[in-house]
Amino acid sequence: MPIRAEVRVSPGRLRAAADPGPVEDARKDRPLSAPGRKTHPRCGARGGDLMSTDPLLRCSDVVVTFKQKHSKEPFYAVKNASLDVGAGQIVGLVGESGSGKSTLARAVVGLQRVDSGVIAFDAHQLGNRRTREDRQGIQMVFQDPYGSLDPRMSIRATLAEVIRRHTDLRGKGIDKRCLELMDMVRLPGSLLRSRPAGMSGGQRQRVAIARALSINPRLLVADEAVAALDVSVQAGIVNLLSDLRDEAGLSILFISHDLSIIRTLCDRVSVIYRGEIVEERPCADLFANPHSDYTKALLSAIPRLNGPRSEGLGQGQSLRM
Numbered sequence: 001m002p003i004r005a006e007v008r009v010s011p012g013r014l015r016a017a018a019d020p021g022p023v024e025d026a027r028k029d030r031p032l033s034a035p036g037r038k039t040h041p042r043c044g045a046r047g048g049d050l051m052s053t054d055p056l057l058r059c060s061d062v063v064v065t066f067k068q069k070h071s072k073e074p075f076y077a078v079k080n081a082s083l084d085v086g087a088g089q090i091v092g093l094v095g096e097s098g099s100g101k102s103t104l105a106r107a108v109v110g111l112q113r114v115d116s117g118v119i120a121f122d123a124h125q126l127g128n129r130r131t132r133e134d135r136q137g138i139q140m141v142f143q144d145p146y147g148s149l150d151p152r153m154s155i156r157a158t159l160a161e162v163i164r165r166h167t168d169l170r171g172k173g174i175d176k177r178c179l180e181l182m183d184m185v186r187l188p189g190s191l192l193r194s195r196p197a198g199m200s201g202g203q204r205q206r207v208a209i210a211r212a213l214s215i216n217p218r219l220l221v222a223d224e225a226v227a228a229l230d231v232s233v234q235a236g237i238v239n240l241l242s243d244l245r246d247e248a249g250l251s252i253l254f255i256s257h258d259l260s261i262i263r264t265l266c267d268r269v270s271v272i273y274r275g276e277i278v279e280e281r282p283c284a285d286l287f288a289n290p291h292s293d294y295t296k297a298l299l300s301a302i303p304r305l306n307g308p309r310s311e312g313l314g315q316g317q318s319l320r321m
């Protein structure tokens with residue numbers, strides 16, 4: 001019998017997860033390392049196995065700087081950031097706007113040069129210049145499903161282009177793979193003939209996920225992948241990501257400044273502030289008992305469902321809720 005994600009997120013649940021008041025694990029009904037959990041065919045990982053000691057992704061003391069126009073000093077966008085993602089884990093990276101989330105995410109997938117530190121995938125250190133094999137293991141999904149798909153290409157052509165470039169599949173093999181991918185992201189095969197303009201935002205994001213999955217990555221980096229979608233559509237994508245972890249053993253680094261989604265979806269969470277990881281804990285622990293002052297401020301900025309809105313973070317600091 002196929003093992004399905006047991007947490008079904010409704011839009012209401014996403015909103016409810018935003019309320020830090022009665023602290024409980026929003027994911028408590030999900031068996032993180034149940035013995036019967038499906039084992040991933042390629043990596044052998046069990047979905048969400050928190051006992052894994054050898055992380056799939058390890059970032060150690062990663063530093064990324066940018067030149068500044070008006071200063072000789074570099075700007076440290078990411079400062080000695082360390083973060084692990086275990087096989088089959090979903091790890092959240094949360095922080096306010098400008099805290100360095102996307103820069104670290106881009107460094108992980110090789111789109112951003114790293115000044116120093118180590119990024120290792122499957123115990124293999126990745127350099128600033130990535131091989132094709134390196135790139136295949138980690139794929140990224142971006143915030144904007146409108147901008148990330150070519151409007152001139154049909155969905156089949158979009159998927160086929162990547163499949164052809166990265167695999168030996170041709171002709172009917174590509175057709176079959178396209179249908180498999182549409183099935184994985186819960187879209188009807190008939191949409192393969194459509195172009196992005198004829199699709200909803202949620203459908204487009206599912207296509208972007210299908211494209212990322214088309215070369216069998218083991219780690220998906222989702223950078224604000226649901227931020228542009230409305231709440232009901234967000235819930236569908238959150239459920240899909242959860243299912244992909246459970247069914248395909250996919251590991252996910254989920255970047256967001258939406259704490260309600262992080263709380264609903266993630267096993268662990270890293271909090272980043274001004275380029276530094278200030279706290280890294282199992283998700284339920286962090287929400288129940290935040291350690292760093294910044295995390296406390298972040299959590300207190302969450303609007304409560306039945307109470308007055310907290311004063312939250314200072315001016316210029318924002319969280320999307």
Ligand SMILES: Nc1ncnc2c1ncn2[C@@H]1O[C@H](COP(=O)(O)OP(=O)(O)OP(=O)(O)O)[C@@H](O)[C@H]1O
Pocket residue numbers: 066067075077095096097098099100101102103104257
């Ligand atoms: N190419 C660049 N050149 C110069 N500065 C940059 C560059 N990319 C990012 N930065 C700066 O690095 C800091 C971190 O940016 P980053 O996009 O990683 O933040 P973020 O946490 O992802 O923010 P948001 O949630 O708004 O996307 C910001 O101050 C940003 O202005």
